[in-house]
Amino acid sequence: MSKEFTILYFASARDAINISSEIISIPATSSSLSLQDLTNLLNNRHENLVKILENSMFAINMQYVDKDDESIMVKPGDEVAIIPPVSGG
Amino acid sequence: MSKEFTILYFASARDAINISSEIISIPATSSSLSLQDLTNLLNNRHENLVKILENSMFAINMQYVDKDDESIMVKPGDEVAIIPPVSGG
Amino acid sequence: MEKTEKDFIKLTSDPLILQDIVDLVKDDQAGAISTFCGTTHKTVVRLEYESYIPMAEKEISSIITDVRSKWELTKVAVHHRLGIVPVGETSVIIAVSSVHRNESLKAVEWLINTLKEKVPIWKKEIYYDGSSWKENTKSKCC
Amino acid sequence: MEKTEKDFIKLTSDPLILQDIVDLVKDDQAGAISTFCGTTHKTVVRLEYESYIPMAEKEISSIITDVRSKWELTKVAVHHRLGIVPVGETSVIIAVSSVHRNESLKAVEWLINTLKEKVPIWKKEIYYDGSSWKENTKSKCC
Numbered sequence: 001m002s003k004e005f006t007i008l009y010f011a012s013a014r015d016a017i018n019i020s021s022e023i024i025s026i027p028a029t030s031s032s033l034s035l036q037d038l039t040n041l042l043n044n045r046h047e048n049l050v051k052i053l054e055n056s057m058f059a060i061n062m063q064y065v066d067k068d069d070e071s072i073m074v075k076p077g078d079e080v081a082i083i084p085p086v087s088g089g
Numbered sequence: 090m091s092k093e094f095t096i097l098y099f100a101s102a103r104d105a106i107n108i109s110s111e112i113i114s115i116p117a118t119s120s121s122l123s124l125q126d127l128t129n130l131l132n133n134r135h136e137n138l139v140k141i142l143e144n145s146m147f148a149i150n151m152q153y154v155d156k157d158d159e160s161i162m163v164k165p166g167d168e169v170a171i172i173p174p175v176s177g178g
Numbered sequence: 179m180e181k182t183e184k185d186f187i188k189l190t191s192d193p194l195i196l197q198d199i200v201d202l203v204k205d206d207q208a209g210a211i212s213t214f215c216g217t218t219h220k221t222v223v224r225l226e227y228e229s230y231i232p233m234a235e236k237e238i239s240s241i242i243t244d245v246r247s248k249w250e251l252t253k254v255a256v257h258h259r260l261g262i263v264p265v266g267e268t269s270v271i272i273a274v275s276s277v278h279r280n281e282s283l284k285a286v287e288w289l290i291n292t293l294k295e296k297v298p299i300w301k302k303e304i305y306y307d308g309s310s311w312k313e314n315t316k317s318k319c320c
Numbered sequence: 321m322e323k324t325e326k327d328f329i330k331l332t333s334d335p336l337i338l339q340d341i342v343d344l345v346k347d348d349q350a351g352a353i354s355t356f357c358g359t360t361h362k363t364v365v366r367l368e369y370e371s372y373i374p375m376a377e378k379e380i381s382s383i384i385t386d387v388r389s390k391w392e393l394t395k396v397a398v399h400h401r402l403g404i405v406p407v408g409e410t411s412v413i414i415a416v417s418s419v420h421r422n423e424s425l426k427a428v429e430w431l432i433n434t435l436k437e438k439v440p441i442w443k444k445e446i447y448y449d450g451s452s453w454k455e456n457t458k459s460k461c462c
Binding site: 086 | 216227228229230232233234236258269270290293294295296297298299300301302311312313314
């Protein structure tokens with residue numbers, strides 16, 4: 001129960017799967033998820049998301065993270081956001 | 090009578106001599122004035138203008154002129170303006 | 179609003195009024211105010227903006243901190259409209275005051291460029307025959 | 321005012337109203353409007369501006385021609401107040417619209433810098449204990 005994190009989908013990501021947020025459990029075997037684990041998990045859950053994820057940023061607790069940084073982990077209680085290319089202004 | 094030109098004084102130039110415009114005759118011996126002739130003429134007329142003229146531009150018929158261009162002549166009917174350093178904005 | 183407030187950030191579904199935003203950055207010490215307004219083109223039926231609001235506010239606050247480290251500024255306002263923005267109406271207004279003109283001019287340019295790269299706001303263009311999510315050219319992503 | 325008018329130049333002793341000047345440059349084709357406002361500092365009692373008006377209008381018109389040769393602009397407005405300008409009131413407003421943001425941002429910056437160098441307008445600063453004619457730093461002269 002306490003090993004859950006929230007994931008938020010915006011713009012094209014939300015439109016692709018018709019979900020704006022989910023609460024996801026971290027697999028019982030680990031205490032946190034790498035960003036690669038997260039990508040695999042989301043791609044498995046949502047086929048339509050694969051291409052969009054490739055072009056999106058992640059933010060954890062409202063902070064952009066470097067997708068290639070293997071030291072970054074999603075931990076229980078985190079708020080993860082899928083940020084497709086922004087287009088404000 | 091027809092050999093006159095108008096001269097306009099603005100800002101610090103006008104304040105120095107308390108004149109905003111004059112009509113001046115081109116000397117009988119010539120049909121036009123070089124810019125150096127003009128400077129000499131004005132310096133003779135208005136002692137207070139000497140220093141200000143050094144730092145001012147001339148405009149003839151609302152066009153800036155290069156004070157060092159010896160080919161530029163003030164002709165009868167011209168409107169000459171003394172343009173101290175501008176400070177618009 | 180405190181008397182000492184110098185930064186003004188707003189994400190709102192209300193129309194943006196330039197004069198109101200300029201009034202926020204007006205200051206007796208500031209001789210210059212520069213602004214930028216982004217407006218819906220005629221080529222679309224309308225725009226719809228959405229945002230990850232708390233993160234967008236945090237990012238705008240962070241780019242204001244950055245812009246203040248680059249130039250000496252008096253007051254800074256960044257207002258962005260969300261939801262439906264009809265043709266001809268304004269989606270974003272940035273206003274900056276400074277003692278001298280150069281600082282506010284440079285700051286406005288930098289702020290709008292950086293906002294478009296970094297702030298989690300998305301624009302959907304609605305055409306007569308469909309819609310699409312836009313991507314800013316230098317959007318930070320990927 | 322003709323429907324096709326794209327440049328707006330005004331030297332006036334009336335107060336300058338930003339929204340009115342922005343409305344002049346608004347255009348369905350233009351997604352961006354940038355502005356600059358210069359305002360009287362608190363350090364003076366008031367400013368007094370004078371101008372060689374017909375030449376100033378001609379010079380402003382000429383720098384608008386130049387700025388249009390540098391960037392693709394939709395509409396351009398340059399309004400300058402003359403006579404007494406009380407503290408906190410605006411002496412100059414420049415507003416430019418363009419299809420994309422970069423053009424109007426660059427154009428406003430170039431216009432205010434060039435106006436301050438070339439246009440025959442003079443500012444007298446009135447202090448409690450006297451007055452002096454200002455000179456812009458890069459004033460074209462000498």
